[in-house]
Amino acid sequence: MIIPGFRFAATAAGLKKTGAPDLALMVADEPAAAAGVFTANLVKAAPVVLSQERLRGGHAQAILVNAGNANACTGPEGLADARESARGAAELLMIPERLVLPASTGVIGQPLPLAKIKQALPKLTARLNPKGFQEAAQAIMTTDTRPKTALLRETIGGKVVTLAGMAKGSGMIHPDLATLLVFIFTDAAATPKVLKTLLKRALPVSFNRITVDGDTSTNDTVLFLAGGRAGNPAITVDGPAMAALGEMLNQVMGDLASQVVADAEGARHQFRVEVRGAATAAEARKAAVTVALSPLVKTAMAGEDVNWGRIMAALGRSGARFDPEQVEIAYGDVLVAQKGRGLGPAAEARAQKVIQAGAFTLTIDLNNGEFSDYYETCDYTEDYIRINASYRS
Amino acid sequence: MIIPGFRFAATAAGLKKTGAPDLALMVADEPAAAAGVFTANLVKAAPVVLSQERLRGGHAQAILVNAGNANACTGPEGLADARESARGAAELLMIPERLVLPASTGVIGQPLPLAKIKQALPKLTARLNPKGFQEAAQAIMTTDTRPKTALLRETIGGKVVTLAGMAKGSGMIHPDLATLLVFIFTDAAATPKVLKTLLKRALPVSFNRITVDGDTSTNDTVLFLAGGRAGNPAITVDGPAMAALGEMLNQVMGDLASQVVADAEGARHQFRVEVRGAATAAEARKAAVTVALSPLVKTAMAGEDVNWGRIMAALGRSGARFDPEQVEIAYGDVLVAQKGRGLGPAAEARAQKVIQAGAFTLTIDLNNGEFSDYYETCDYTEDYIRINASYRS
Numbered sequence: 001m002i003i004p005g006f007r008f009a010a011t012a013a014g015l016k017k018t019g020a021p022d023l024a025l026m027v028a029d030e031p032a033a034a035a036g037v038f039t040a041n042l043v044k045a046a047p048v049v050l051s052q053e054r055l056r057g058g059h060a061q062a063i064l065v066n067a068g069n070a071n072a073c074t075g076p077e078g079l080a081d082a083r084e085s086a087r088g089a090a091e092l093l094m095i096p097e098r099l100v101l102p103a104s105t106g107v108i109g110q111p112l113p114l115a116k117i118k119q120a121l122p123k124l125t126a127r128l129n130p131k132g133f134q135e136a137a138q139a140i141m142t143t144d145t146r147p148k149t150a151l152l153r154e155t156i157g158g159k160v161v162t163l164a165g166m167a168k169g170s171g172m173i174h175p176d177l178a179t180l181l182v183f184i185f186t187d188a189a190a191t192p193k194v195l196k197t198l199l200k201r202a203l204p205v206s207f208n209r210i211t212v213d214g215d216t217s218t219n220d221t222v223l224f225l226a227g228g229r230a231g232n233p234a235i236t237v238d239g240p241a242m243a244a245l246g247e248m249l250n251q252v253m254g255d256l257a258s259q260v261v262a263d264a265e266g267a268r269h270q271f272r273v274e275v276r277g278a279a280t281a282a283e284a285r286k287a288a289v290t291v292a293l294s295p296l297v298k299t300a301m302a303g304e305d306v307n308w309g310r311i312m313a314a315l316g317r318s319g320a321r322f323d324p325e326q327v328e329i330a331y332g333d334v335l336v337a338q339k340g341r342g343l344g345p346a347a348e349a350r351a352q353k354v355i356q357a358g359a360f361t362l363t364i365d366l367n368n369g370e371f372s373d374y375y376e377t378c379d380y381t382e383d384y385i386r387i388n389a390s391y392r393s
Numbered sequence: 394m395i396i397p398g399f400r401f402a403a404t405a406a407g408l409k410k411t412g413a414p415d416l417a418l419m420v421a422d423e424p425a426a427a428a429g430v431f432t433a434n435l436v437k438a439a440p441v442v443l444s445q446e447r448l449r450g451g452h453a454q455a456i457l458v459n460a461g462n463a464n465a466c467t468g469p470e471g472l473a474d475a476r477e478s479a480r481g482a483a484e485l486l487m488i489p490e491r492l493v494l495p496a497s498t499g500v501i502g503q504p505l506p507l508a509k510i511k512q513a514l515p516k517l518t519a520r521l522n523p524k525g526f527q528e529a530a531q532a533i534m535t536t537d538t539r540p541k542t543a544l545l546r547e548t549i550g551g552k553v554v555t556l557a558g559m560a561k562g563s564g565m566i567h568p569d570l571a572t573l574l575v576f577i578f579t580d581a582a583a584t585p586k587v588l589k590t591l592l593k594r595a596l597p598v599s600f601n602r603i604t605v606d607g608d609t610s611t612n613d614t615v616l617f618l619a620g621g622r623a624g625n626p627a628i629t630v631d632g633p634a635m636a637a638l639g640e641m642l643n644q645v646m647g648d649l650a651s652q653v654v655a656d657a658e659g660a661r662h663q664f665r666v667e668v669r670g671a672a673t674a675a676e677a678r679k680a681a682v683t684v685a686l687s688p689l690v691k692t693a694m695a696g697e698d699v700n701w702g703r704i705m706a707a708l709g710r711s712g713a714r715f716d717p718e719q720v721e722i723a724y725g726d727v728l729v730a731q732k733g734r735g736l737g738p739a740a741e742a743r744a745q746k747v748i749q750a751g752a753f754t755l756t757i758d759l760n761n762g763e764f765s766d767y768y769e770t771c772d773y774t775e776d777y778i779r780i781n782a783s784y785r786s
Contacts, residue, residue, distance in 0.1 A: 107702060214687070303781070309465065316434035385692050385775045389693065
């Protein structure tokens with residue numbers, strides 16, 4: 001996975017107890033147009049505060065990411081630590097400090113091990129190379145079981161444009177504006193304002209439509225850097241080129257979002273809750289997210305139990321208006337409830353086979369209007385509990 | 394547990410696969426003043442619809458409860474079944490049909506086994522006796538591991554008044570207006586309007602302050618019958634007697650609510666989330682319920698991990714306004730975070746001992762105002778998943 005004009009590296013700084021790589025650096029050859037979206041959580045990690053501030057300039061050249069420590073709830077010292085680690089990278093890269101964006105993920109409320117990071121920086125910088133994308137994606141993982149990456153190439157403005165992204169995230173997943181750590185790179189030329197607009201358009205079809213546990217992280221960060229090496233006429237206004245770049249971004253971010261749900265902590269089944277026939281757009285979303293978050297729906301999926309009654313119960317508390325006796329529910333293509341009532345054991349047996357396949361769409365028709373929306377989610381298994389009961393030990 | 398003027402009975406009608414008692418009858422010697430509160434879920438079970446309708450008359454003489462089938466999402470047939478089972482009891486009791494209130498709990502979306510219930514009614518009616526309270530409380534259980542009852546005796550208007558209640562509930566617990574199945578009986582004399590007022594006052598200090606999994610049931614029902622056998626001057630208006638009865642009700646309902654949380658599906662730790670220093674009452678409640686519902690907070694408690702960073706993250710997404718650097722968090726008496734930052738491993742080690750005790754208060758001070766509120770909740774364990782993944786199998 002090569003994105004012309006960008007280099008990547010990873011190393012082990014000793015932040016993960018396992019000794020696995022936990023520090024990643026992503027560098028553009030020249031200052032790149034840049035935009036970002038960040039967690040809506042009132043409690044924001046220090047690197048989130050700093051990166052938000054630095055992005056006001058519209059450009060960035062490097063992203064320094066550590067896994068194993070969130071640098072959140074760490075006060076002014078945490079902010080100083082984030083600044084200091086970024087400064088260390090800037091010095092080695094010989095670029096202005098304000099062009100380095102820090103990002104962190106891991107345990108909340110513990111001081112950032114700054115000394116370990118600073119000690120690892122020379123080795124990290126020396127490893128930078130155009131082929132380092134995959135190893136960087138590996139280093140930013142925490143409870144993830146596999147790296148999440150996506151890459152697209154398309155022709156825009158007569159030039160081949162590459163757009164690639166990486167994401168980490170497996171628990172504390174309920175994005176609101178942004179999510180997790182997501183880094184997107186393109187060699188297309190575009191203004192920071194175009195990048196920001198495209199990011200905002202991509203969220204409602206990607207990270208703002210997934211949930212694992214309803215817990216919004218303090219560190220959610222999506223960064224998008226455009227280096228310009230592709231040589232396309234710089235994208236500055238809405239038009240076919242911006243639409244084409246936006247379509248690439250939607251696809252890469254949607255793909256990464258699905259990968260996050262598929263690798264959710266302990267998950268064995270992945271499903272898309274598709275709500276149709278809602279009276280308003282807001283009600284469609286509320287209905288979808290309430291079903292997607294219901295512990296009873298999610299545990300039924302873990303047990304491969306076609307317990308559609310729990311879906312009705314979740315819909316009923318969602319705030320969406322509907323007539324319970326008009327609701328239709330289908331697992332994949334198998335309708336199990338119509339006019340709010342069950343179609344019987346034979347239908348449920350066929351629907352169970354749909355669940356057993358491991359990934360499917362749950363379609364709910366409220367029959368109360370024209371609006372639809374969706375959320376992607378997963379089941380709740382004993383392993384989710386195990387992973388999160390023992391996370392720090 | 395004897396409440397003068399009331400008789401109780403239970404029997405096995407064959408609705409529970411285990412063959413355990415699953416049908417209960419609760420009867421007042423004379424028509425009693427009655428009030429109820431019911432689920433706020435838009436999807437309401439048939440017995441909820443019927444009991445709500447019948448309570449408009451302000452009086453009731455019998456409650457017929459089955460466990461094992463919720464009679465929810467069962468359409469007009471479900472309503473007819475609820476009516477028919479109540480009619481069967483009324484005939485045997487030789488009382489007007491409209492004085493019988495049905496209640497159901499169990500699987501949603503399957504037809505009520507009416508024939509089994511009707512067949513069991515004669516035996517059930519024959520068993521009615523003043524000492525049957527405990528066996529009725531046992532029969533209404535589903536995933537509960539133990540019956541939940543409470544009884545108080547106080548002097549009101551110069552007479553000894555008894556007030557007793559029973560509750561069932563272990564999962565699908567996130568009351569909103571009411572919860573689960575709760576039946577309260579008193580031999581005090583009071584008007585239906587007084588009973589309704591007292592119920593509404595008791596909810597914010599009992600069932601509307603507990604949560605297990607955020608899933609509001611379709612069958613939540615709280616019924617309150619006052620027989621009048623105590624001989625006190627009938628309570629008709631607000632005053633010392635009404636306040637005294639209200640205090641008894643608050644205590645019994647608060648006690649039953651705590652018992653529900655203590656017997657929550659798979660729970661090993663029970664805790665009260667107490668939020669102080671919020672800017673508004675609504676924000677105090679939002680902060681408390683968000684922490685109480687956070688899967689990451691609840692799994693950390695299962696692991697006896699003093700992961701207060703997850704509490705900060707939950708507070709930050711709760712919608713409450715505060716300065717993260719002014720927050721204080723204590724487990725029991727042990728302060729672990731001050732000014733939004735951790736007090737270190739020694740404090741956390743002491744706090745872990747508090748969790749290990751099994752029941753404790755988590756106190757959060759937002760330091761942003763004068764309002765406080767609380768929720769009682771429990772941890773999320775592997776057993777919650779196991780119980781709910783296999784509920785119908």
